[in-house]
Amino acid sequence: MQTHPRTPISKIGKFGLIERILGSFSQEESASPASAQVLFLEGIHFDLTYTPLQHLGYKAVVRALGQVMAMNVTPHHLLVAVGLSKRFFVEDVEQLFVGIKSACNEHQIKLVGLDFESSYTGLTLSVTAMGVANKPLSEIPKDGKPTDLLCVTGNLGAAYMGLQLLEREKALFSSKEKAQPQLLGKEYILQRYLRPTLCTKLFTILHQEEITPTSICFLTNGLAHGVQTIAATLGCGAKIYVEKIPIATKTFEMAQELNHDALLCALNGGDDYEFLLSLPISMHQKVARELPVDIIGHLNEAAQGTILITPEGNALPLSSPGWGE
Amino acid sequence: MQTHPRTPISKIGKFGLIERILGSFSQEESASPASAQVLFLEGIHFDLTYTPLQHLGYKAVVRALGQVMAMNVTPHHLLVAVGLSKRFFVEDVEQLFVGIKSACNEHQIKLVGLDFESSYTGLTLSVTAMGVANKPLSEIPKDGKPTDLLCVTGNLGAAYMGLQLLEREKALFSSKEKAQPQLLGKEYILQRYLRPTLCTKLFTILHQEEITPTSICFLTNGLAHGVQTIAATLGCGAKIYVEKIPIATKTFEMAQELNHDALLCALNGGDDYEFLLSLPISMHQKVARELPVDIIGHLNEAAQGTILITPEGNALPLSSPGWGE
Structure with missing residues (x-):
């Protein structure tokens, strides 16, 4: 009797599944x-x-x-x-x-x-x-260097805090029928979750200044996942610094109220709808002066892995939860 | 107290809903x-x-x-x-x-x-x-004439019969656990439902012969709906003939076995994945000789409506069931 393999999707994760399926298609660049x-x-x-x-x-x-x-x-x-x-x-x-x-x-x-x-x-x-696209396109160009700057638009973790707040109010509402949602003063994080806007200004300036990033990632699964995606695609490692990661005051406040770690929300929360990009280090001045981004770190040699540097100078491996786990 | 209108979708149907939503977007041709x-x-x-x-x-x-x-x-x-x-x-x-x-x-x-x-x-x-598209595109050109031929690839109603057979076997299987599906000899209609193929030959010939149909409709909701779509888009009426509608022998056999009307299956069954097209009457010879289609009728003055001519010569209004009804 023949037995068919039955591999749980959680075993290879969402991105493993995408890779496995794409591998069965022959994909030439065009x-x-x-x-x-x-x-x-x-x-x-x-x-x-x-x-x-x-x-x-x-x-x-x-x-x-x-x-x-x-x-x-x-x-x-x-x-x-x-x-x-x-x-x-x-x-x-x-x-x-x-x-x-x-x-x-x-x-x-x-x-x-x-x-x-x-x-x-x-x-x-x-x-x-x-x-x-006017020219052959791959989602992320592959000419990044291990010295490229890593930059991010806006701030991170706010949407995740908005979601957590909405979930809390929903639970309260279910438990006490008369309870009214306590959302006053929380407009910022709610808007970031419910009606996020795109930093289109970034692309206007990139175009005007004729700057081509070596990679761009749209952050929907958290910063850690974005950094790992860019590093993997460019065949590099990456190093980012905790104190450089932009987190809004409102996000910190909500994290405190809900007993969450704001940094973890920024790293793994998801739904940020911000852009992470890598740019040649030679553009440092221009980036700092012209682009609506924070520089949070840089690419690295692949052997260094993807790491997070704490304010105390400790290096932690950057991890992001897979899908289906 | 303000009351909000609550219109059941069934009241305006799928296509009414599409029209209503599209009406709220300003759509210029480009x-x-x-x-x-x-x-x-x-x-x-x-x-x-x-x-x-x-x-x-x-x-x-x-x-x-x-x-x-x-x-x-x-x-x-x-x-x-x-x-x-x-x-x-x-x-x-x-x-x-x-x-x-x-x-x-x-x-x-x-x-x-x-x-x-x-x-x-x-x-x-x-x-x-x-x-x-190399030129400004609207889904269906609007220069059709009330004399245009209506032509259809393949044959109709087979996929619907395939689906009905599968539903019957599923019901039998649920009622008697030991029952084995009776699908032998039914491969044609099953294939038409489960793995339909496209008549790409039509487009090869249209291209070779430089023939541009005045409209093309991909039949997924039944022939009647396709005819009405083309007529409405071109601002015409349409007349089709019962005895010209291509229906496979296997479809007739299955319809008889399941006590269905094969003609109704062709008109309203859906899932045919065939192409209905309108072509200038001046191309009659070429169409009959070159194209893999049956001529099933022609466009008409709008005032004549969309009608079906029975073998006895009676004219019936062509109707198709809406969505959600």
Whole structure:
């Protein structure tokens, strides 16, 4: 009797699975449309108890756009497909598209495809953003050097704190029916989770100044994962410094209130929607003066691994949780 | 107190919903990537009880490619995102991609994006196919004339009969645990449902002969819906003839066995993955001689509506069921 191997996905993780499947396709480099597809599933990626539909629509579009921008390509077109269970009404769909349209208008994106499907189990949102690259494109160029600067836009961990706050209020609301959510003064972290905006200014300046990063990563899975992705793609190691990682005061405050470590939120929290990029060290002056980024560290020889330097000067290995674990 | 309107989606139907949402976007014509996104949800679009994963992958790709081809554009690139619940193993995903890869190889398509997400509730498959149009593109040109021929590739209703057979066998299997599926001799209709192929020959000849249809529709919701879509887009009516509609012998046999009306299966069954196109009547000779199609009727003045002519010469209004009804 033949037995079939049954490998749990958690054993190889999300990125192991992507690698394994891509390995079965022969992929030569060629000019290709820069495009990114985002799949948002109710219960996994969003909770409609506390996520307004228009913010959800906005966020899904912004996520797809961010991924295309991280290919150093300006997105121009959008496709949207929505799966709807019977509990949704036409007005709900309109709310969703108020957010989608708002994101399209802000970024001069044209909606070129729209479809709806029935769903048994809630809301499914699939968004594809596209731009056309003028030259052969690989997601991240491979000419990074072990001395490249690592820079990040905005600040990190805020969206994760927003999510934790929403989850706390949801739990309280379920336990005491009369409890009203305590969200006053927390607008910043809530906005960072519910309706994140993209640092498009970065790309405007990169373009104006004719600066080409050696790599760009759109941060959706936490800083640690972004650093590891860039290091692995460029065949380098990386070193980042705890005290250089930008974390907002509001994030620190919320972390304290919820008894979280703000640094861990920044490293592994996810949903930041900021850009991490590597740039030649020769551009140090220009980067510091012109770009809306913080320099948080640099690439390193591969043998050094990816490490985090504490304020005391200790080196810790940088780790990020895989998917399905 | 303000009351919010709550319109059931069934009241305006899938296509009413698409129109309503698109109406809120300002859409000027411009050169755009020809692209189509397909969202397949478990329990709605497929039943894994009787759908092999590799066929599912193949079919989802072919559906997206067919939609791009119906824009008279050759698709070149593919994005795939998969939502997976915990019951799926790595080998299941590999099976799915055996089918996806097979469809890609057959049609010289390059996979340019791949992502996996967790899902609570089963398998979600989102596939985007893309080609780049050389000129400003609208899905269906609008210069059709009320005398244009209506032509269709292949034959219709077979996939729907395949699905009905699979559903019958599933029900039998549930009721009597020892029952074995009775599928022998039914390979043709099963293949039409589980692993449909595209009539790419049509486009090869259209290209060689430099024939540009006035419209093309990829048939996924039944012939009646396709005819109505083309008529509405071109601002025409349409007349099709019952005895001209191509239906395979195997489809008739299965319809008889299952006590269905084969004509209704062809008109409204769906999942045909054939192409319906309109062509100038001046091309009648060429169409009959060169193209792999049947001429099933012609466009008409809008005032005549969309009608079906029975073998007895009676005219019936052509109707197609909406979505969510």
